[in-house]
Amino acid sequence: MKAPHSSEFAYRAVYRYLVELIEQMAPGSYSRMPSLRDLAQRLNVSISTVQYAYSLLEHEGRVQPVPKSGYYARVPALEPARPSAGDLLQDLQQHANSARMLVLSGGQEQAPQSLEATLLGIERQLLRQYPRLGGAPQPCGELELRTALAARYTRSAQLYWSAEDVYLALDLRSLLETTLAALELHNSAVVVTTPCSWRLLRVFQAARIRVLEVPLQADGGLDLERFARLLRDEPVRLAMLASRLSLPHGSIMPEAARQAVARLLNQHGVWLLENDLDSELCLSPGSAADLRELVDPQRLLVFSSLERSVGAEAPYAFLLSRQWHGPLLRQFLLRGFRLPPLRQQAVARLYSKGRVDVHLEQLRARLHERLGLLYRQMQLYLGTQLEFQMPAGGGCIWARVCAPVETRPLFHRLLQQGLVIAPGELFSLQGDFRQHLRLGWPAGPQGDLPYGLSVLSDELRRSNGLN
Structure with missing residues (x-):
């Protein structure tokens, strides 16, 4: 970020930058923000410009100053997910596109690099x-x-x-x-x-x-x-x-x-x-x-x-x-x-x-690596709760819930915890596969996968009355 000529533009640019930082934080978290000096150096603006941007956020209740420590952001927890009049597919698409949701629904496979x-x-x-x-x-x-x-x-x-x-x-x-x-x-x-x-x-x-x-x-x-x-x-x-x-x-x-x-x-x-x-x-x-x-x-x-x-x-x-x-x-x-x-x-x-063939070789290698890790993590966290096998390709795993638990109610309960899965009945017009689900690699950091699988495991235990 280059220092702009207008001081008004500068503090607004810093303000938008800080808002984006806060929005990327985990819902319900209380996190320390960058210091005035660090942010001024990072964005190539004056300390007073950063101070004014923080004062706007403080006035809005987005950040809170802590003496001798700096500014902290309190990110609100997720609002309860609202079903869309029973439209399961609309619910899935809506929440899978939310930046605040951990998406394990196994959507489109992504290539290792763009062409x-x-x-x-x-x-x-x-x-x-x-x-x-x-x-x-x-x-x-x-x-x-x-x-x-x-x-x-x-x-x-x-x-x-x-x-x-x-x-x-x-x-x-x-x-x-x-x-x-x-x-x-x-x-x-x-x-x-x-x-x-x-x-x-x-x-x-x-x-x-x-x-x-x-x-x-x-x-x-x-x-x-x-x-x-x-x-x-x-x-x-x-x-x-x-x-x-x-x-x-x-x-x-x-x-x-x-x-x-x-x-x-x-x-x-x-x-x-x-x-x-x-x-x-x-x-x-x-x-x-x-x-x-x-x-x-x-x-x-x-x-x-x-x-x-x-x-x-x-x-x-x-x-x-x-x-x-x-x-x-x-x-x-x-x-x-x-x-x-x-x-x-x-x-x-x-x-x-032949460039598409090279591209596909890279994609398959990446999918193989991720599927193997996803499969091993699912065995570790869900091995006694789900039936599944290593797929022959693609980027997701099809699984069946061992206990008599339907995945549509499970899907809505998981939304309340910020987790998105794909219920099995989406993949049948006649409503089959009510005990199945599709899981895939999350879009966020690799550490999100164990967390998401543990949340799913806990919810399955609660659903089956085992806790």
């Missing part, structure tokens, strides 16, 4: 390389990105994709909405495996499509008899299944089960909508075939998001399909998605130069 600087560097090179014609760089960024994605998914002369098989959208939700509109699934049903991402489930719900849920077994397999019965007795036209890794369950379907599922889909002529969002997060990729390599390619749709591999700088989603070109093209043209050409070109270069 933003790399993307911007490539974009600058492209601007120098290609003149702007009509406000856009040449050649067409969309074609280059679609070509790169088609090449990435091509496995052989039999299992190949071309640029015209790739459809791009602004984000995952708009991609799925457009795809479902093209498929025209009225008066039919969709089979999904659960637990499933609530984002995906609610797209089907909003589209008023009947969803038939098949719970995953402990090893990642399915009840094949139940699956076959649904395909035989229900008007199922589409099945959404993971290509490899199923999150938040954290499992990979055994090879025998994958072969059996593919045979049933082919036998009943059911389209596969393959969810490839998380396959890059497998800790041990292995040599087993993806589900898309086992089904009829004429009834195959594959979707994923660039955000999972590139990061938030590229939130775009894509779909691969060899069939339905007419209906799909019509729906995507009607939506009129306009993606930045320069960013598309830069992302395509990331893939072609």
Whole structure:
């Protein structure tokens, strides 16, 4: 912070700095603030400027002077969490975005480092390389990105994709909405495996499509008899299944089960909508075939998001399909998605130069380290209260409460203590998994993890009447 010319601006800047320091402190704490001299040196302002900023905070009741010791901040405790009229998902999202909550709900996995600087560097090179014609760089960024994605998914002369098989959208939700509109699934049903991402489930719900849920077994397999019965007795036209890794369950379907599922889909002529969002997060990729390599390619749709591999700088989603070109093209043209050409070109270069692969290797290494630590800490603090296993990938752990305790009331009680978990019933439209929860690495310091798990353990004991 450079010393400003205006003394009024200086004390206001110091005031805002101190307010941010206080807001970052733990709720209910009583903490010593920086001294006048230290803060003046740190911010390159006068001691009198710091003194005036502290006097404003003292007048507001945010800090209290202690003779011969300095200023102390008393941070108010968290207000009781207020449920949002029974909307569990709204409660989760609201409190997971609060800086004062310890979030163990296991949200989006974070890459070890952002690709933003790399993307911007490539974009600058492209601007120098290609003149702007009509406000856009040449050649067409969309074609280059679609070509790169088609090449990435091509496995052989039999299992190949071309640029015209790739459809791009602004984000995952708009991609799925457009795809479902093209498929025209009225008066039919969709089979999904659960637990499933609530984002995906609610797209089907909003589209008023009947969803038939098949719970995953402990090893990642399915009840094949139940699956076959649904395909035989229900008007199922589409099945959404993971290509490899199923999150938040954290499992990979055994090879025998994958072969059996593919045979049933082919036998009943059911389209596969393959969810490839998380396959890059497998800790041990292995040599087993993806589900898309086992089904009829004429009834195959594959979707994923660039955000999972590139990061938030590229939130775009894509779909691969060899069939339905007419209906799909019509729906995507009607939506009129306009993606930045320069960013598309830069992302395509990331893939072609192998930088995304390096990025994903770093991400998997970090996830492996954190998952191992999370698993060991959960064994230490919750080993007798939860049933769980080391996942095959991703950044979270799916667990079942051993005692007969539902996780929705547990979720609300934990909110009162400043802790956020993800109740299991969020991952099912029919309210299954009421004794399950999803846990992940906290966003704060590493020391927050043992604290959060101990709070959860204490609350589970209270819930079960063991204390």
